Amino acid sequence: MTTPVRRSSATARAAVVVPGVFVAVMFAWPLVALVRRGLADDDGTGIYELITRTGGWHLLAVTLAQAAASAVLTVIVAAPIVWLTATVDLPGSAVLRVVVTVPFVLPTVVVGVAFRALLTGPLDFLGVSDGWAAILPAHIFLNIAIVVRVVTAAWRQVDPRTVEAARSLGAGRIRAFVDVVLPRVAPAVAAAATLVFLFCSTSFGVIVILGGGTARTLETEIYQQAIGYFRIPEAVALSLLQIVVVACALVLARVVGGRTASGGRLALGRDHRSQPRGIGWLPVLAVLCWTAIWLLSPLVTLALASLRPAGSWTLDGYRGLAADAYGGSALDAMRYSVTSAVAAMVLAVVVGLVVALSVTRGGGWPARVTALLAVLPLGVSAVTLGFGYLLVVGTLPTQVTQSPLVIPAVQALLAVPVVAGIMIPALMQVPARLRDAARSLGARPVRVLTSVDLRLTARSLCAAAGFAFVMAIGEFGATTFLARADTTTLPVLIGSLMTRPGEANLATAMAASMLLVVVSAAVIAVIEIVGEGSRPVRYERTG
Template sequence: MPRRPRISPALRVATLVPAVFVAVLFGWPLVALVRRAVESHDAGQGIGQLLEAADGWHLLALTLAQAVASSLLSLLVAAPIVWLLATVRLRGAAILRILVTVPFVLPTVVVGVAFRALLTGPLDFLGVDGGWIAILMAHVFLNVAVVVRVVTAAWLQVDPRTVEAARTLGATPWRAFWDVVAPRIAPAVAAAAALVLLFCSTSFGVIVILGNGTARTLETEIYQQAIAEFRVPEAVALSMLQIAVVACALVLARLLGGRGTVSGVSVVGREHRSPVGGLRWIPVIGTLVWAGLWLVLPVASLAVRSVRPDGRSWTFAGYRALVDTTFGDSPLMALRYSVTSALAAMVLAVIVGFLVAVSVTRGGGWAAQVTALFAVLPLGVSAVTLGFGYLLVVASLPRQVSASPLVIPAVQALLAVPVVAGIMIPALNQVPTGLRDAARVLGARPLWVLISVDLRLTVRSLCAAAGFAFVMAIGEFGATTFLARADTTTLPVMIGTLMSRPGLDNVATAMAASMVLIVVSAAVIAAIEIVGVGGTSASARPHDDRPHDQERV
């Protein structure tokens, strides 16, 4: 087992920063929720009674049913794309990976608007403008990336010589797949399904936009009870139930992920992807068309509807309205705040996430384990539940603190820290220990070793982690909805507000603002794909297919 490098006392103290950061920003709102739940119980209303009053058990069944259905549909839609990326050497594969990844990092409210444009535009003949069918379609669009990244990485690590041996013994291609490949990727398929289940059980923006006021889940009902009806005890009870559900889904994803996922891509798998030729072009083209229908058509429909909101005449009124301040702050001002807030959140997330990675890879011991546990804890609670907890906390603070412009960036950073840590831990593990030893022999202090060796060799991974943190922060909708004020309204929150208002002009503005967020997110993901996540050193393994989304948990 490789020797873990020593960590200086100063770095050891610095690695406690993530624990303190998460304990304050994550523990405080949860304690506020639990305290309010206890107070409600002491007042004579038990959690069970409150759940009955809020129809909690029925909402739990609906939440789990739509999450399971979304997981199964995501597996079916992603299957051809996984086959293409895992077995075919195709020019432009990086573009396909970008198309697959962009939906996953888009704000969920933007995805809801995109599918509203799709279902009332090209797919208007289906007669579906919202409801559960539309929600399931949007969830598939969002989560195909999870399945593709995780399962493709596992497939690429299957030794092709075992497949060739099966073929030599007379197995058909299908038989070789089912007997050799399928058992080896089955744990990764299960892990991907569990992750999709986790994400869909906490879906908020999609259901708010596409639910038509009738589709409800635990997530949306927490917001309804807390904000619209101000029934705080019922909202707290639903939050407690939501925490239990998401915690179970997170444990399931962790257990399956430990069995079936991988941290890198083997050279053997990558070198044995075969080129396209002859009749093989038929399934390849079919798969590309399939991917386009699911991943490109919704965005293209939104782009068209943003300049043709009524479906008949062309106009740029929605884009002109981005600078309109007639009724208060314009969407452009909200975008400016969103970018500023996301940049601040990115800096916080990168610092905290990098310190988590340093603690795990260089510290060792119980302190590193505690730090790593604290870093992933925010994934165990939905953003809406967390936002509701913050609402209770902020209400008890002095206005100077509650009105601070750092509140929203801090919450956004908290949700992005697990992504940064997930990318940086394998990157730091790839740094050769001998380089650190050589730097220490030459007289470098531990901090300078960290900067001149670890940080220098993982700078591309750090840039990619920063990019993911930025797009997650700029698109955060659930928690920010509870915390946004007139002067701290983010663009996703404004889009949700515009979509809830009557009038074609509001819809056009919301669609134009959504296109702005899509362009920003796509540009960042393209930059990440170009920079790469894993090229940390000459000894680093190939990184093009590393499952970023798998490392999120």
């Protein structure tokens, strides 16, 4: 049995070359080009002086503070929803999962438009239309899904017999939770908070739309220095500072995530959630109202605002989707967005699946290094990547720069970590004995992959493809730098419309935002329905 294992390991190590080359070309190349351009334009001033000149150290403190505040507040707001999804067997739970997940995959520009409509509409009496008081709730809205999914998974792994044992010894519900459940889910809470911190530290679209010109972070200053002032050395220095912050956050997330994956005992066999009865419905209804306030009210307000952009009911915004007054209609942009997202999905699934296979099949340190590199694009500034792509594209032949694969490749780069993150744990659950049995019967490696691994993880692969699609169709930051008149995506068009005066532009931007909301919700709903109808294979641990 040793020969198949060695052959598998050798194949896994060789397969690392594919995602390694992809990451090197699509991620490392633009960053290297950006640094080289910055050094070429440097006047001899050191990086420390460049950062000081732009107020970078103060912006670093602001960036870290707002990201930390967003992480803490997100955990607090998500806590009741975690309790509901982890312990209550609620009818229609798939709908709740869709409601929780959709905000995370929405383009940040859509979230900014939604909160602008909410704060200047139903919540206008608060007197908050922009600034950090508007940005932090938007960050919470975007990242609740991270906390709910990560912590719920950990909570469901807690063996309920340990809670029952504590209750039998006289502990109340709160004492049993504090002594038994909380220590086991604390690593998951820390891992989720670290991920929220990572995403909020590179937030751009939300801050641009809701910042009111006063809220500034490293991300927005990079854009201002590079595009507004065209000060390349200063932009590069700030980008390097942000990359260091992101690298530290990724290492921390990986360490904490490792503790989460290895800690705690798995709950085996059956679902231990209970159905509410009688007075038990009161806290359930309270949490459902809490969920609606945080996750549904911005989207409902956006939907109503798209129909009443000027205070009167009209369909002008939706009629404007077919207008060609913007260098191309919103429907044309939507068609291109779907086509580009499908291509990005296919590319991301192939690369992410290869990464997952190399990690789970004994690819050794090359696989681990490639897996770590594949995660980096999620945290690195979209503005930094986009500006790097702009510099790279300017040096390439016209045939390459006008290729229809440029934007899908960039979108796929950002979706690869999600695909790999879904497929690695799914493939790890496939028993090695099934692969060995297939090999012993003469199956070739490709046949083993299709008949064993992919067959048992088909649901996870479909979910990974769905998430890759919605992430690609909503990508805004890097695509902004690469879009042309014939390759304008819908998020880029929405961002352009929001910068133009006039009620017609605002109405069309809101209608286009609702179009993206509907598409994203439909894809997430399909993912959840497929998952609900086909439960994952459970492999019980013994001993």
